[in-house]
Amino acid sequence: MKNKRVQLNRSFYTRDTIIVAKELLGKYIVRKIGKKTLAGKIIETEAYIGPKDKASHAYNGKITPRNKVEYLAGGYIYIYLVYGMYWQLNVVTAGAGKPECALIRAMDLGRLTDGPGKVCRYLKLNKSFYGEDLTESKRIWLENPAPEQARCGASRGENGARSKIIATKRIGIDYAGHYWSRRKWRFVLKT
DNA sequence: GTACAGATTGAG
DNA sequence: TCAATCTGTACT
Numbered sequence: 001m002k003n004k005r006v007q008l009n010r011s012f013y014t015r016d017t018i019i020v021a022k023e024l025l026g027k028y029i030v031r032k033i034g035k036k037t038l039a040g041k042i043i044e045t046e047a048y049i050g051p052k053d054k055a056s057h058a059y060n061g062k063i064t065p066r067n068k069v070e071y072l073a074g075g076y077i078y079i080y081l082v083y084g085m086y087w088q089l090n091v092v093t094a095g096a097g098k099p100e101c102a103l104i105r106a107m108d109l110g111r112l113t114d115g116p117g118k119v120c121r122y123l124k125l126n127k128s129f130y131g132e133d134l135t136e137s138k139r140i141w142l143e144n145p146a147p148e149q150a151r152c153g154a155s156r157g158e159n160g161a162r163s164k165i166i167a168t169k170r171i172g173i174d175y176a177g178h179y180w181s182r183r184k185w186r187f188v189l190k191t
Numbered sequence: 192g193t194a195c196a197g198a199t200t201g202a203g
Numbered sequence: 204t205c206a207a208t209c210t211g212t213a214c215t
Contacts (some may be wrong), residue, residue: 005198046198055198068210086199103198170199171210 006144010135015072016095017100018185020074022046022165024091024102025189028143031123038123039108041145046170047185048090050099055176058099069131070099077140078130079125086117087125091134091142105171105186164190 004071008027013020013085024045031038056160057067057080067079072090078090078101094100107113113122118128123140134141174181 048198057198059197062210080198081210082197083199083207084197085207088198090198105198170198175197 006112007135008142008144009071009073010075012142013091013134014092014095015074015093017047017049017102019092019135021045021102021185022187024142025102025165026145026147026163027147029104029107029123030142030143031125031140032138033148034126036169039143040109040122041189042104043108043189044104044106045187046103047093047187048101048103049185053176053183055170055173056099056101061099063099067099070101071097074130075133075135077129077134079120079127079129082117082125087120087127089114089120089123089125089129104186108189129157166190 012023022045027042028039029042031134045141048058050058051061053059058070063071066080067078069076071089072092073096074091074093075101076092078092079087080090084139088102091104091182094130103116104119107118107119109122110179113119125140129140132140166188168186168188169182169184185186
């Protein structure tokens with residue numbers, strides 16, 4: 001049982017976005033590239049809440065070819081390019097028709113993955129992952145920490161028994177105005 | 192068709 | 204502090 005794989009299923013993602021964003025902390029992203037497997041623990045996320053969040057791409061119910069995947073049920077990948085050079089990995093959350101998502105900002109691999117652009121560079125993600133189903137995909141998915149990993153790592157994994165979750169302001173969205181940029185929807189796992 | 196801002200990063 | 208770099212979006 002010790003290598004039991006727990007690919008997170010749909011019901012994990014189709015809940016309240018704030019809850020999913022918090023519970024993503026401590027989960028492992030597993031990425032298969034040919035015969036290689038990359039994996040890392042999520043230590044930082046941000047929540048973007050549908051039409052009402054001015055910082056969200058779906059603010060005011062906007063639907064574009066870029067963000068339409070946000071309107072699917074939770075568990076799909078929303079990936080897009082910012083500043084012309086950096087991919088941003090988001091996990092769609094909540095139910096179908098609710099354009100909410102959680103941005104994966106960092107993983108526990110030191111400076112290799114300490115920013116959202118770096119996470120995607122490390123995992124070799126690009127537009128071909130747009131709309132990828134994390135509950136079905138054979139090349140990328142999320143897992144609960146294996147007991148072995150939880151023991152080795154600094155964190156106790158989910159449930160926050162040993163780890164603390166810090167909520168802070170989101171990054172880089174000052175254009176959305178004070179109200180939204182002040183929401184503490186960025187979650188960091190402190191170990 | 193053109194113009195321009197942006198959920199970042201890394202160098203200075 | 205600031206440039207790199209280019210897609211999506213909003214305009215004409």
